[in-house]
Amino acid sequence: MASEATKRKTRLAPSPTGALHLGNVRTFLVNWALARQGGWDIVLRVEDLDTPRTKPGAIDESIEILEWLGMDWDEGPTIQTDDLSPHRRAVEQLARAGLVYPCELTRTQIAEAATAPHGLENTPDMSNPSRFPIELRPDERPTVFTDVEANWRFVTPAGDVEFEDAFAGAQRFDVLENIGDIVVWTKQGHPSYQLAVVVDDHRQGVTDVVRGDDLLDSAARQLLLYRGLGLTPEPRYFHLPLVVGADGRRLAKRHGDTRVVRCRASGVRAERMIGLMASWCGLARAEMDAEGFAGALEVDKIPHKPIVFTGEDEAWLMSNES
Numbered sequence: 001m002a003s004e005a006t007k008r009k010t011r012l013a014p015s016p017t018g019a020l021h022l023g024n025v026r027t028f029l030v031n032w033a034l035a036r037q038g039g040w041d042i043v044l045r046v047e048d049l050d051t052p053r054t055k056p057g058a059i060d061e062s063i064e065i066l067e068w069l070g071m072d073w074d075e076g077p078t079i080q081t082d083d084l085s086p087h088r089r090a091v092e093q094l095a096r097a098g099l100v101y102p103c104e105l106t107r108t109q110i111a112e113a114a115t116a117p118h119g120l121e122n123t124p125d126m127s128n129p130s131r132f133p134i135e136l137r138p139d140e141r142p143t144v145f146t147d148v149e150a151n152w153r154f155v156t157p158a159g160d161v162e163f164e165d166a167f168a169g170a171q172r173f174d175v176l177e178n179i180g181d182i183v184v185w186t187k188q189g190h191p192s193y194q195l196a197v198v199v200d201d202h203r204q205g206v207t208d209v210v211r212g213d214d215l216l217d218s219a220a221r222q223l224l225l226y227r228g229l230g231l232t233p234e235p236r237y238f239h240l241p242l243v244v245g246a247d248g249r250r251l252a253k254r255h256g257d258t259r260v261v262r263c264r265a266s267g268v269r270a271e272r273m274i275g276l277m278a279s280w281c282g283l284a285r286a287e288m289d290a291e292g293f294a295g296a297l298e299v300d301k302i303p304h305k306p307i308v309f310t311g312e313d314e315a316w317l318m319s320n321e322s
């Protein structure tokens with residue numbers, strides 16, 4: 001039974017689908033620092049479900065980068081695909097409750113069904129291809145989960161999901177309206193990201209989730225899965241704005257090589273990189289180690305808007321001037 005005295009715990013959850021860049025490292029560093037400030041435990045969990053996109057060597061490389069920056073953890077690394085039986089049991093439980101069903105429709109069929117019936121042009125709505133209209137939900141649902149080659153979808157309840165994000169503030173999101181029935185098990189035969197995160201956070205005792213705000217609406221989906229599975233306590237969420245390039249788009253290849261391994265290979269020291277992260281958290285830009293960052297970080301100073309990685313930031317990172 002969870003009690004108020006339950007030890008708080010967070011997770012660092014890198015996905016080995018690409019190299020860590022300055023943006024994700026800033027989120028990890030803030031996550032780590034909040035944990036160290038609050039005395040929370042940390043589990044390192046590698047989220048490798050997206051196996052076709054997993055790059056060879058990326059798991060080891062991500063772990064090495066976090067260590068190089070001075071981060072540590074109390075548990076793990078755990079590798080998500082090592083044991084998918086807890087996720088399967090969760091879908092079996094949902095099936096017994098009549099809360100999931102297999103769906104063999106293609107993306108195009110779903111997009112066609114999502115087209116407004118009275119639209120002048122009968123073009124499929126590909127603007128939000130992940131929206132699954134409720135009309136496609138079958139009335140009859142199996143009560144046993146089977147390995148048919150289909151996406152298994154969760155019967156998303158109607159209405160707004162409301163929650164208080166510890167950084168981003170009050171949130172309200174209508175999952176059924178905007179997303180529809182959530183995929184919990186994919187036709188590739190593994191749990192979806194949404195289900196896996198919920199099952200893993202719960203079984204690993206995670207109480208505090210710190211991550212980028214591109215996942216804010218995922219939090220609403222995840223809360224519905226907590227409720228569908230009857231899991232408590234629900235985690236406290238802390239979603240941070242992303243780091244973007246000068247064009248306002250999230251940091252990616254188009255902004256040059258922002259991979260941390262590349263910076264490190266060209267001689268940037270960890271303290272310098274953390275100094276840049278500090279300036280992205282409302283602190284003075286000065287070299288410091290991870291411990292120093294954890295001591296200096298003040299949540300109230302973290303800007304509530306996207307952080308722009310400028311040419312000037314890059315020049316400072318690559319030089320040795322203070």
Ligand code: GLU
Nearest residue numbers: 013014015047197211215
């Ligand atoms: N593994 C995910 C990522 O790297 C994070 C998911 C999460 O924090 O819930 O984007």
